[in-house]
Amino acid sequence: MDSSPEQPSQDHAPIDRMARLRPPRQWLVLLVFSLPFAGALELAALPAALLIGPMLAAILAGTNGATVRVPRPLFASAQAIVGCLVANSIAADIFPAFYKEWPLFLGVVVATVAASSLLGWLISRWRILPGTTAVWGSSPGAATAMVLMAGAFGADQRLVAFMQYLRVIFVSMTAALVARMWVDTSGVEVPPIVWFPPIDALAFAATIGIAIVGGLAGKLVRLPSPFFLGTFIFGAVIHLGLGVPMQLPPWLLAISYAMVGWSIGLNFTRPIDQPT
Template identity: 60%
Template structure:
């Protein structure tokens, strides 16, 4: 009697990369990311060290890769970026915020209102359930929004898709705008020294602040604890006692790559399939928010007299860490102003997000 033996369905249907050894997955990820970084660098795109690994991670994630950035490495990477932001903040920004707080707070509130309205429309039209669209549309640290969404009954998978899709679209668009807006022929680009003479004390201090700040952020239960914890501690030390951080290019490059991989590898095939039906509406809402924030940036540039690129990045709807990396990689941008507005908006989201979610849940259910 002939008997047909069928292969296991799960094994046959599983993406090919999921069956590869972890070492092979990381080798392919490194190779793909290096090729993308080289291409973006040749094209003159800022933040290529972030966007290249991010795109490489997406390609691997949808191919079924199971590799993930270890949490300790990811926490230190965010801590290093927090130190980078802390070192760029000067006391000169506070008088500016004091003098111009009405337009700055107006821009923050307008961005929050626009994102909330778009989220309400998507929920009202039953494109996404409950408060999922609200948390997915809210600008801020993507990981923090995903975690907060779970506490309010939203579908974390769809929130993650919306948040990270916005991160990618805004990262690429902001980088392209930076490369097109800034006249690179009129500026002298310093030669990048990847491996300078090591400053053992400075490097140890920087790593110490990144690690200690990350752990303090977790103990204090801050949202996006690794980034915010190290940034707050770094700012206190930098502004309080004048501490300078040693941030060699190789350390920043590794941190950018780890963050990019973390974002990209989150795009697994099941998550994308789950959100595919709502993808056009998601992209439309992201585009609308991007245009709205771009108009706010233009208005702020005209009213405050700051350069257009600084205003554009300051009003760009996050994620905060990604905008920080792009701003750091773009010449002649006022990093302090960008991060002041981004941080103010993020903190406001943390304050009003929970009650706003409850209100929207009652409104949509009505």
């Protein structure tokens, strides 16, 4: 009879490589992996590269036992900046175009929402995904906004992020293929990103002020995902109603996207098919 101690199976050995490192080194490893991931996705011209890259690095770190987490104030600040970005993207001159072709726009929106809602309901009904995760994961719209709001409604942000950004990648690849086949893009050049543009003191101060006031107001009235929704609503009112300009330099957006991506990715601490 073999009396040697039983060795643990390598297949079931705990994966805690990152946990053995001190927190500063964990953050350093996370940053080192985030940069090439984001750079590669940016070179491939994929949307949300600055968020998906850090999220992939955080998933890699989280599944290897990383114990660090993005502090809540930084995550809240990142959500507020994303809210400012969405609010700043709304321009008054788009409303006449919508009004002129409103039946077409309304029909497309209703059809898209109906199809995605039906798909989400079926996935939830068949218990392929838990709770409202299927509904949020299949919902159309800005992927970052859907992921941030999904967490406020109790959905699994990991699964929602996986579904949403997988959709973003496939849709962008399909759109690029269609554009290349049927649209003449010769002579169209993508302008280079100016990471550190000159700062407009008033516009930048207005952006920070809108982020702070909007986030606190959203928290005060208990909005779901208050820092994102509160800043988005308040920023849209100030930007459209009062014509207040906002400035969101690329370096600030990159930091905010990284905070969101890390917050989501670091939660991948166990197989995604296990219940939370």
